[in-house]
Amino acid sequence: MNTESRNKGCAGFGFGVEFLPVNTTATEEQIASYQQDGFLHVPAFLAADEVAELKQGVLDALDEMGSRKINDEDLGWEDKKQSYYDKVFTQRLNLHRINDTVKKYMLDAELGRMVCDLEGVDGFRVWHDQTLIKEPYGNPTAWHLDDPYWSFTSKHAISIWIALEDATLENGCMWFVPGSHKIARFENVGIDENMASLFDVYPDMKNVDPVSVPMKAGDCSFHNGLTAHGAGANMTRGRRIAMTCGYMPAGSTFNGQANILPPDYLASLSVGDVLDNEAQNPLIFSRTADAPAT
Numbered sequence: 001m002n003t004e005s006r007n008k009g010c011a012g013f014g015f016g017v018e019f020l021p022v023n024t025t026a027t028e029e030q031i032a033s034y035q036q037d038g039f040l041h042v043p044a045f046l047a048a049d050e051v052a053e054l055k056q057g058v059l060d061a062l063d064e065m066g067s068r069k070i071n072d073e074d075l076g077w078e079d080k081k082q083s084y085y086d087k088v089f090t091q092r093l094n095l096h097r098i099n100d101t102v103k104k105y106m107l108d109a110e111l112g113r114m115v116c117d118l119e120g121v122d123g124f125r126v127w128h129d130q131t132l133i134k135e136p137y138g139n140p141t142a143w144h145l146d147d148p149y150w151s152f153t154s155k156h157a158i159s160i161w162i163a164l165e166d167a168t169l170e171n172g173c174m175w176f177v178p179g180s181h182k183i184a185r186f187e188n189v190g191i192d193e194n195m196a197s198l199f200d201v202y203p204d205m206k207n208v209d210p211v212s213v214p215m216k217a218g219d220c221s222f223h224n225g226l227t228a229h230g231a232g233a234n235m236t237r238g239r240r241i242a243m244t245c246g247y248m249p250a251g252s253t254f255n256g257q258a259n260i261l262p263p264d265y266l267a268s269l270s271v272g273d274v275l276d277n278e279a280q281n282p283l284i285f286s287r288t289a290d291a292p293a294t
C-alpha cells in the first residue's frame with residue numbers, strides 16, 4: 001500500500017491495528033467509478049514485500065486451521081472436501097483472529113478510511129475476512145451477491161479482494177457486472193453448479209457485458225455487497241490465492257440471518273439490534289470517533 005495517503009492527513013479516527021504504508025488513497029475519479037460500476041480495480045495496492053508478508057500470514061493461518069473452516073465457536077462447518085462448493089475454493093474464514101499479519105492488513109485503519117471514501121459512509125466494521133484459494137482445476141464461482149448472505153442489510157457493504165498470486169483469465173480471476181448494484185434487491189442465489197441462476201432473479205443484469213479483472217499479485221479490487229460477481233474455473237496447475245474481507249457499515253443492525261454469527265451471540269440478538277460487538281465485528285475506522293463498543 002503506498003504512502004501518498006499519509007501526506008493528505010487523516011480526517012477520522014482509526015481503531016484498526018495501525019496505519020500501514022499501503023496504497024489507500026482513492027482519487028475522486030476512482031470513487032466516482034466505484035459508485036457508478038459497483039467495483040474498482042486498484043493496481044499495485046500492495047508492494048512486493050507486503051504481498052509476500054500477507055501471503056505468508058495467510059498460509060500460516062491455513063496450516064494452523066487444518067480442516068476447520070472458521071476461527072470461531074464450532075459452527076459445524078468442517079471442510080468435508082466432497083461437495084461441488086468445496087471444489088470452488090479452499091475457504092477459511094476470520095484468519096485475523098489467529099494471525100497478526102492478516103489482522104494488520106485486514107483491520108488497517110487507512111484501508112478503513114478508503115472504504116469509507118468509496119462508499120460515502122462514516123465507519124466500517126469487519127464482517128468477516130476469508131481466504132479464497134481456487135485450487136488447480138477448481139470449479140468456477142457462480143454469479144452471486146454478497147450482502148444478502150450476511151446478518152445485516154445494507155446498500156453500503158463493501159469487500160476487498162487482494163490477489164496474492166496473479167489472477168488471470170486462465171486461473172479464475174474475478175468478473176463483475178457493472179452497475180448491477182443499482183439493480184439488485186436483496187434476493188440472492190447460492191454458489192453452486194448453476195453459474196447463471198442470479199440472472200433468472202435479475203434478468204436486467206443480462207443486458208450488460210460482464211467485465212473481467214485480471215490482476216497482478218498485489219492488485220486488489222473493491223466491490224459493493226450488491227454487485228453481481230463471479231469467477232471462472234482454474235484451468236491451470238497453480239493455485240489462485242486471494243485474501244478478502246467484507247466490511248459492514250458501522251451502525252448496521254441484525255436482520256435475523258445467522259450467517260457466521262456464533263450460537264451464543266446469535267441467541268442474544270433480536271432483529272434490529274446494532275451489531276457492535278467489538279470482538280465479533282471490530283471497528284476499523286470511524287469519522288465520528290464512536291468508542292468501540294465491547
Ligand SMILES: O=C(O)CCC(=O)C(=O)O
Pocket residue numbers: 132134141146159160161229230231242244
Ligand atoms: O474468489 C472468488 O472466486 C469469489 C470471490 C467472492 O465472491 C468475494 O470476494 O465476494
Ligand SMILES: [Fe+2]
Pocket residue numbers: 144145146229
Ligand atoms: Fe462474493
